[in-house]
Amino acid sequence: MVATTRPVALVTGASSGIGKETARAFATAGFEVIGTGRKTSGLTPPAGVTYLDLDVASDESATAAVAEVIDRFGRIDVLVNNAGMGSAGAVEENSLAQAQSIFNINVFGVIRMTKAVLPHMRAQGSGRVVNISSILGITPQPFMALYVATKHAIEGYSESLDHEVREYGVRVLLVQPAFTKTGFDTNATQPDTPLPLYAERRRRVFDEGIAAGIEKGDDPAVVAKVIVEAATDKKPNLRYTAGPVASRVSKARRLVPARVFDQQIRKLNQLPG
Numbered sequence: 001m002v003a004t005t006r007p008v009a010l011v012t013g014a015s016s017g018i019g020k021e022t023a024r025a026f027a028t029a030g031f032e033v034i035g036t037g038r039k040t041s042g043l044t045p046p047a048g049v050t051y052l053d054l055d056v057a058s059d060e061s062a063t064a065a066v067a068e069v070i071d072r073f074g075r076i077d078v079l080v081n082n083a084g085m086g087s088a089g090a091v092e093e094n095s096l097a098q099a100q101s102i103f104n105i106n107v108f109g110v111i112r113m114t115k116a117v118l119p120h121m122r123a124q125g126s127g128r129v130v131n132i133s134s135i136l137g138i139t140p141q142p143f144m145a146l147y148v149a150t151k152h153a154i155e156g157y158s159e160s161l162d163h164e165v166r167e168y169g170v171r172v173l174l175v176q177p178a179f180t181k182t183g184f185d186t187n188a189t190q191p192d193t194p195l196p197l198y199a200e201r202r203r204r205v206f207d208e209g210i211a212a213g214i215e216k217g218d219d220p221a222v223v224a225k226v227i228v229e230a231a232t233d234k235k236p237n238l239r240y241t242a243g244p245v246a247s248r249v250s251k252a253r254r255l256v257p258a259r260v261f262d263q264q265i266r267k268l269n270q271l272p273g
Contacts, residue, residue: 008073012054012079012082014082021219024049027046063116076117095192114129128236138152141265158174159238179218204270209270226241
């Protein structure tokens with residue numbers, strides 16, 4: 001082990017998009033940075049970033065990755081749980097197996113990684129776990145119910161866990177992006193049991209609506225900056241919105257009457273009634 005005097009950040013899903021920009025931002029902020037991906041061989045990491053293979057859907061892989069980072073660097077100060085997958089389709093169009101697969105990465109992947117680092121963070125008396133939620137962690141989005149459900153789960157898990165570990169010097173925080181210029185829409189899991197009666201609505205809401213939002217969305221560097229802020233704030237907030245759209249939606253969810261908010265969701269998604 002070669003212990004480092006610099007703080008150490010472990011960023012999952014760092015081979016592209018938000019994760020890659022986050023790894024870059026931590027390196028710029030003076031961190032020793034380990035970025036992970038399922039297959040990182042042949043990829044060029046940002047300057048100051050070390051890549052490590054990790055499958056967050058595997059108990060053994062999660063445990064081994066955390067152990068390797070501690071063995072190599074002597075500490076983990078920040079874990080950013082960014083790895084995840086999108087999904088499209090009406091609920092009736094997604095099989096139970098597909099739902100389990102999405103939850104295994106988006107929810108249980110976060111739980112695996114968090115459980116792996118917590119004993120170390122408690123022992124050193126400090127640490128931050130930053131979980132990448134979404135503005136969809138507090139709002140509905142038709143034809144993306146499985147993805148939305150995973151982000152709602154992460155919201156409840158993170159807030160509850162934060163209360164459990166705060167006395168040990170560890171904080172669990174949430175960052176909520178909105179539309180971001182990544183490959184989210186093209187990489188999203190498509191329904192494995194599609195039904196004709198939903199096809200047109202799904203096309204309008206997801207294939208066109210979500211894709212258009214992403215095209216006009218925030219640069220991943222905007223989200224990365226907020227993640228580093230959450231990891232380094234002396235008096236952190238539980239939740240951080242990333243970008244102006246996320247901020248507006250979060251405020252609307254808190255302040256707008258439920259019936260009005262419901263109607264706005266239907267209007268934005270071109271749904272009748």
